[in-house]
Amino acid sequence: xxxxxxxxxxxxxxxGEKVFLECVQDMDHENMFWYRQDPxxxxxxxxxxxxxxMKEKGDIPExxxxxxxxxxxxxxxxxxxxxxxTSMYLCAISQGFREKLFFGSGTQLSVL
Amino acid sequence: xxxxTQTQPGMFVQEKEAVTLDCTYDTSDxxxxxxxxxxxxxxxxIFLIYQGSYDQQNATEGRYSLNFxxxxxxxxxxxxxxxxxxSAMYFCAMGGDNQGGKLIFGQGTELSVKx
Numbered sequence: 001x002x003x004x005x006x007x008x009x010x011x012x013x014x015x016g017e018k019v020f021l022e023c024v025q026d027m028d029h030e031n032m033f034w035y036r037q038d039p040x041x042x043x044x045x046x047x048x049x050x051x052x053x054m055k056e057k058g059d060i061p062e063x064x065x066x067x068x069x070x071x072x073x074x075x076x077x078x079x080x081x082x083x084x085x086t087s088m089y090l091c092a093i094s095q096g097f098r099e100k101l102f103f104g105s106g107t108q109l110s111v112l
Numbered sequence: 113x114x115x116x117t118q119t120q121p122g123m124f125v126q127e128k129e130a131v132t133l134d135c136t137y138d139t140s141d142x143x144x145x146x147x148x149x150x151x152x153x154x155x156x157x158i159f160l161i162y163q164g165s166y167d168q169q170n171a172t173e174g175r176y177s178l179n180f181x182x183x184x185x186x187x188x189x190x191x192x193x194x195x196x197x198x199s200a201m202y203f204c205a206m207g208g209d210n211q212g213g214k215l216i217f218g219q220g221t222e223l224s225v226k227x
Contacts, residue, residue, distance in 0.1 A: 031213045043217040096205045098145035103157035
């Protein structure tokens with residue numbers, strides 16, 4: 001079974017804090033993705049990575065950065081959390097082009 | 113630019129009946145794939161079915177089938193014999209060969225199955 005582990009299921013942070021969301025996979029997949037999910041908007045891509053130390057911006061990268069120092073780990077960083085970043089964050093992995101995504105269980109982040 | 117549209121925010125269906133969830137898309141990629149995911153209240157994203165743009169036949173997986181109409185750019189999900197456990201959010205997604213493996217998602221449809 002594919003395992004994509006997100007470090008926290010629920011997280012509460014204060015405005016201005018630096019926030020780290022961690023994602024770890026056990027499948028040796030090349031591609032890793034961070035999405036955020038908001039009601040009525042579906043899933044929107046924040047950042048993705050095809051390889052170690054490689055990253056590309058998705059559709060809504062503002063206010064976020066990422067880090068991929070090891071193949072199995074992809075971190076999403078909120079440099080200075082704001083209330084409009086309150087959302088469900090989903091990490092996903094895939095093997096290649098047009099391949100299905102495997103998702104983690106998500107992190108519900110609340111920024112107060 | 114790629115776009116996925118799901119125009120039904122919410123739908124109801126009677127148990128044991130069939131239901132169709134709509135999805136239309138737009139892309140300039142000559143080759144692409146279409147996906148459907150289910151998200152129950154637990155929050156996990158469950159892959160249901162995949163259709164490649166050059167596949168000749170519509171995809172089927174158990175009670176799920178994908179009604180793919182390329183000329184109309186639609187990829188509707190058909191669930192036959194609905195069950196109470198089918199109540200969930202359903203997302204349509206697309207990935208093109210020129211999009212580097214990323215998928216874009218529609219807004220989702222919330223399906224409620226009535227006993």
